[in-house]
């Protein structure tokens with residue numbers, strides 16, 4: 001079932017790539033496996049899937065222990081500074097860096113392991129109070145500061161758009177994040193690339209891809225509804 005769902009989503013991703021004249025394979029589909037068992041991840045892994053998204057440090061670490069080591073783990077949820085040490089050498093990309101304090105902690109832990117941590121800066125484009133992420137106006141100063149940290153590489157930006165019934169309602173938000181990435185790119189800041197735009201979820205990834213997304217984070221459409229009460 002999850003394989004079938006994944007393949008259907010993959011096809012829709014490819015459709016959107018074609019519609020928006022993007023190259024096939026431009027967009028990475030991240031299977032968001034939070035709350036789902038390792039066995040479901042394994043099913044997709046055996047079908048060739050390598051990119052998985054988790055939003056909790058402990059859950060990611062538990063799954064990391066029991067699953068193949070060539071999985072690319074994406075941390076997409078809020079990250080507390082005191083938990084950076086648990087994931088720093090396990091995670092492929094941290095999508096949710098939203099403060100200089102967190103970046104400093106990542107720098108410290110990455111330096112200890114002598115690695116360079118790949119990160120995205122999370123932007124709360126829609127300015128929803130319930131959401132994490134920087135205000136649009138804060139992004140350039142903070143990117144400029146983080147860029148000075150030698151054990152961090154900024155790869156781009158991420159946003160979590162509002163939950164909407166019609167994906168068209170989020171088009172403006174995706175456009176804004178894309179424009180911000182273009183503005184940053186023009187500044188040619190050392191150590192900063194804007195190759196990655198992580199935007200789009202089950203309800204709106206088609207529109208996000210049309211607006212320039214390079215990574216979509218899809219949970220429900222692949223694994224089904226989540227049950228948080230188990």
Ligand SMILES: *Cc1c(COP(=O)(O)O)cnc(C)c1O
Nearest residue numbers: 032055076201202217218219220
């Ligand atoms: C849960 C989650 C997703 C996936 O959401 P779906 O609507 O289930 O596709 C994407 N991004 C983040 C940050 C999430 O927490």
